[in-house]
Amino acid sequence: MSADTAVRERSSPGPAKTPVLRGFLSAHPLLEYGIRRFGLYLVELWGSLTIAFFFFRLIPGDPVQTFIQTLAQNYVYNQQASQEVIDKYREEFGLDGNIFVQYLRFMQRLIFEQDLGPSLINYPTPAFEVVGQSLPWTVGLLGISAVLAFVLGILAGAVAGWRRGKIGAEVATTTSIALGHVPFYFLALILVYVFSYLLGILPNRSAYDSAIPVAFSPEFIGSLIQHGLLPAGSIVIIGVFNWLLSTRMLMVPILGEDYLHYAEAKGLHPNRILTRYALRNCYLPQVTGFGISLGFIFNGNLLVEQLFNYPGLGFTLVTAINQLDFNTVLAVTTISIFFVLTANLILDLLLPLLDPRVKYWR
Template identity: 75%
Template sequence: MTAEAPPTVATGNSQDTASPTSGVRAWMSRHPLAAYAVRRFGLYLVELWGALTIAFFFFRLMPGDPIQTLIQSLQQNYIYNQQASAEIIARYRAEFGLDGNLLSQYLVYMKKLILHGDLGPSLISYPTPAQDVILRSLPWTIGLLGISAVLAWILGLALGAVAGWRRGKLGSRIMTNLSIALSHVPFFFVALILVYIFAYSLGWLPARSAYDSNINPGFSPAFIGSLLKYGLLPGLSIVLIGTFGWILSTRMLMVPVLGEDYLVYAEAKGLKPWRILTRYALRNCYLPQVTAFGISLGFIFNGNVLVEQLFNYPGLGTTLVTAIQQLDFNTILGVTDIAIFSVLTAVLLLDLLLPLLDPRVKYWK
């Protein structure tokens, strides 16, 4: 008798494990970079929609009636003492997107925001659209806080790398202890000290406003010099505290790298210490700092509101405080939407750029 092989049963696993040869999945498997970008961008859109939705419902559920605030403002400014009629109130509610139930308000708001970029009228500058009020304040915030954040990051990265590289030295210990003591001091507290010293005691720098009111705004040397003079104190308060924070984080990343074998090998080859620091040690430290800096750019005006208030600086922080005081929901939502968009966009760009900066970061498969 001859033994026969047992019959085999086709389970279809070969078809499941085999990669597709055509269609979207096949194209994405052949282009991992594009597949990674598409997946990440889709996740970005979902996160953006969810964050904007939460912000809308959060502010619309706040107590208070912005229409009554507007009516009171009109009465004060235009000596309008008559009781506003129901028709006028209804027209204002429709104009500000406050008529109907909460769901209908949300749908109308998202439709205007997505299709037209319209936030509705601003209560603090009625009938000017809220997006125009925000766009007038946005360059001041970017010019002051954005540049200050970049300077603080560059200085903190450089000084932190030196402090970690020369750990144990007197200068490194002094810098580290100062950073620990001052990195968590609020911006506005440092701003108050700077104002007292340089504005009131010495009289070298102005204490309030963004430029000299006697100079016409424009691209003239006088106006640019006035901008730098008036922005020095608020910018310096942000740069000082921000720099100390970046020094600590960079030093923390630098110290564990110093014992790596590739640094010992580079030193044995006779490379100069400065070259080893900048080309080898610092290269493995700045990648996490790039990620942290990109995220922090989305918060350039969060936490610095009091600095703008203290110096009467016409930025987004001042606009936000004024809008909250008058229950201007459209302007509040607009500023919040910009913050949400900035943070999520910064994270998206970092996720797309980090695999190009560091080959150890792999794309999704």
């Protein structure tokens, strides 16, 4: 071997080494999928909160002046004292400085202190505490209604697709097409008119009977169920129609697949073929659709709560907007965005478990 050849071999670069982290993630694709999805979740969360902050700050009006006028009806202030009160509350509510300074202070308090300041509608209670009192009502109403509508709609859609051409299946499909896009609040108005005003069998206001003490008792639970039937019913009925249509649409094209004919030839019971073979192929798109629909369900739920005077996030949000309570409005919006995006993140992480074909995300 010549000296030049030896020098070239020593100076030639060896094979590129794969970074340790990249090699580890390549060996664990599901972990890589989770990390990538969580990073996207953080970006979505930051972007949504930023848009919400600047949107509500652009609403015309001065919340502190509105609050001072309310105080002036009960107390007497001279001009100097009023100006001192205004300056104090601007600083306390995070309204001093330009909008970018307010934004930085908002993100700092949200991330490091988990606090957005006091609420105008219930001063000096912190805004998150005010929202925390309404959150269980919305979670109970929306959570139960959304899950119930999803389960019933999937089952009804599977049966409608499996028994296509039958009278019952065609009636259910036609009814869903006609009523599936009716807004939640419009159906709620119809239910109130029928069951509250015409029949008089269900209440149309509040979440429970105020004459019954709040306790874990059959009387109080029965009152909760009775008062929640109409608002929950409007969400469940519309949700069932929508899930029925989408499930039937996914079910019909796969009924002619060879593996279903093979399962039938093996002598399997039709119900087993439906649940274990046909319906299983609808899980993945429907679970993804459920996460996407949560935002729309939540928006409709806000109007339903306002209609029924239900003490949830929707009622609190409307009250806060009427009084220009930015802290409470942002607290409601922040919690709503967090829950909707977190639910979507959890569903995305569950997809590889529901469908083995989902191994990683690129």
